[in-house]
Amino acid sequence: MELNANSPIPLYIQLKELLVRQIRRGELRPHDRLPSERELSECYGISRMTVRQALQLLVKEGVLYTAAGKGTYVSEVLFEQDHALTGFSEQMQRANLQASSRVLEATVIPATPYVAGKLEVSPNSGVILLKRLRLANEKPVAIETAYLPQNLCPDLLRHDFSRASLYAVLREEYGLVPTTAIQVVEAALANVEEARLLELHPPAAVLRMERVTRNAQNAVLEYVESVYRGDRYKFYAHLRA
Amino acid sequence: MELNANSPIPLYIQLKELLVRQIRRGELRPHDRLPSERELSECYGISRMTVRQALQLLVKEGVLYTAAGKGTYVSEVLFEQDHALTGFSEQMQRANLQASSRVLEATVIPATPYVAGKLEVSPNSGVILLKRLRLANEKPVAIETAYLPQNLCPDLLRHDFSRASLYAVLREEYGLVPTTAIQVVEAALANVEEARLLELHPPAAVLRMERVTRNAQNAVLEYVESVYRGDRYKFYAHLRA
DNA sequence: AGTCTATAGTGGTATAGACCAGGATTGACC
DNA sequence: GGTCAATCCTGGTCTATACCACTATAGACT
Known part of the structure; x- marks a missing residue:
């Protein structure tokens, strides 16, 4: 379960999709706490800012929510990306x-x-x-x-x-x-x-x-x-x- | 038109609101190009990453759009903060x-x-x-x-x-x-x-x-x-x- | 037992620097 | 005049580091 630094896909996108897969597979369940940003950073050998880029995307999409001083958690519902503008x-x-x-x-x-x-x-x-x-x-x-x-x-x-x-x-x-x-x-x-x-x-x-x-x-x-x-x-x- | 580093308001929020004001006042018009990230960074005495934080927020909100290799531009419409989220x-x-x-x-x-x-x-x-x-x-x-x-x-x-x-x-x-x-x-x-x-x-x-x-x-x-x-x-x- | 106080850990903010791919400009060349 | 290549600038990605405010915990003190 590693990230590929040579891939044309940015690392933060790779990490984001990796986390989404873990949630979809049930390895991370709603309200579970994720490893801290520093742990993820060390675990995958990428910098904390890159980890944050992935996490912030997921927060923006509603997949995760954060609590300052506590941690980052999986949201209750993983809404499908935007029914909004599809036919x-x-x-x-x-x-x-x-x-x-x-x-x-x-x-x-x-x-x-x-x-x-x-x-x-x-x-x-x-x-x-x-x-x-x-x-x-x-x-x-x-x-x-x-x-x-x-x-x-x-x-x-x-x-x-x-x-x-x-x-x-x-x-x-x-x-x-x-x-x-x-x-x-x-x-x-x-x-x-x-x-x-x-x-x-x-x-x-x-x-x-x-x-x-x-x-x-x-x-x-x-x-x-x-x-x-x-x-x-x-x-x-x-x-x- | 400066930013206040001592303010409790984060610098990237201050810059974001400053840009929105410029757009509202018509100093920046639709499809105008903004100064480059490096110029904004130097001009306001903040780091480029902080500038990017402000710009990315505005892109997410639809106020700006970016073209890699070209620049960052003002969107056509600044939608009325809208019916959407009112009671x-x-x-x-x-x-x-x-x-x-x-x-x-x-x-x-x-x-x-x-x-x-x-x-x-x-x-x-x-x-x-x-x-x-x-x-x-x-x-x-x-x-x-x-x-x-x-x-x-x-x-x-x-x-x-x-x-x-x-x-x-x-x-x-x-x-x-x-x-x-x-x-x-x-x-x-x-x-x-x-x-x-x-x-x-x-x-x-x-x-x-x-x-x-x-x-x-x-x-x-x-x-x-x-x-x-x-x-x-x-x-x-x-x-x- | 209950309360207070360090302390360690967390996300949030911010810096400074680096490299990349792609667009734009310029200038040499034909 | 037209073409192509070098160069510069742009946003996009990534690293390493630092400090802050807030939360939880563990231990000392009452």
Whole structure:
């Protein structure tokens, strides 16, 4: 269980992942105390500052917590790194569910004033509309309608989005990486069309979500309206001041 | 514009706040390059590692971004310190609604295993339970049940929480400042008790939320279970990668 | 037994120096 | 004029050391 100083992977990352593995394997359990920074430093033959770099990362991620004068401890829950900014496909993969989709609509339309406002583009400019029924293990979970500025991702619709992940295509083909999003979520009763598509028997509760996603340069990548089955979807968010 | 080495405030925090002030005043504008780490180090008479501590904090917060081999730059938006981590009272104030509460329960209980896990405290240790009906302009909006570690805020319950804001008391009296939270939101149909308290006529949709709130030291401040009226509450979240 | 007081250990802060890979600039060369 | 290589600067990583405030413990004292 040693660190490799010649590896291209930084030592503090190696140590961080080593600790995460120990926690995942149960060798370190919640509220266990870790060896002190000085012990880790000596044990792995690296300096204390490097140890601290690894530990601080894990504290920031919520995996560990520290108590000055006492020690460093394993947190109760090891939250999965950020559900926050992943698409449906990635979320399902994380939950070990098989994601699939049925494309309900895939066209280019002129931006309505409302959508133009959300996307921060001119009205009537080209907007890609992608409406899909989302399924997990073949069972309907959500209806998702995404609007994207056509100039950011021309020819997007040549992909088959019944199988392809929108976020994966944006990232790999167009270099568009979501980094922030503003979401609004509310609860409501399913209407007739929603009940039909989601195979619900009214009355049934659904989660309605709107989201505007931006990249690091603060450009709007997409505006999405989604409707989730209340009984098959929970909505995680990690908030920071 | 100097740093004070004798101040109880760490140098890297002082530098961080100094940079934020410069950005707020417009002396540093989006996409401007900051002086290099070595220049800042010499300019303020502190070591480069201390400079990096300040810069890394700001990068983590999204205020700055770095490009290896090029420099450190100001991000496009300095997000409003946001809706994310405020309590019900603050949210209502922002929406120009008059917040009030009816205390349904306010006691100290021994931590159940489940709550102890959420709060990262020992089972059976003292936990403050505060259950309130939340109203906006006299109309019921939510039922909120908060659990707090008693050792963090002893005597909390001597306040009258039908009027006082929990977050304001935590901040002003105990110096407890929420900085991160993990929330889980789902939609459901209101049960009988919820419908009665929220004055709903079934069937009606509600938003159920669980939240674990932590401070900058990653200590758990509270665990909250809330039930919101779907028609009177929208749930905002600002997410970052 | 109970209380106080060193003392040792912990994380938090800070310094000074070093090397690396990658971007940017300059200048020699064709 | 255009190309390529050397050079310098940048952030990224890492070491070794030091002092502080806080916590726990063990031992001396009452």
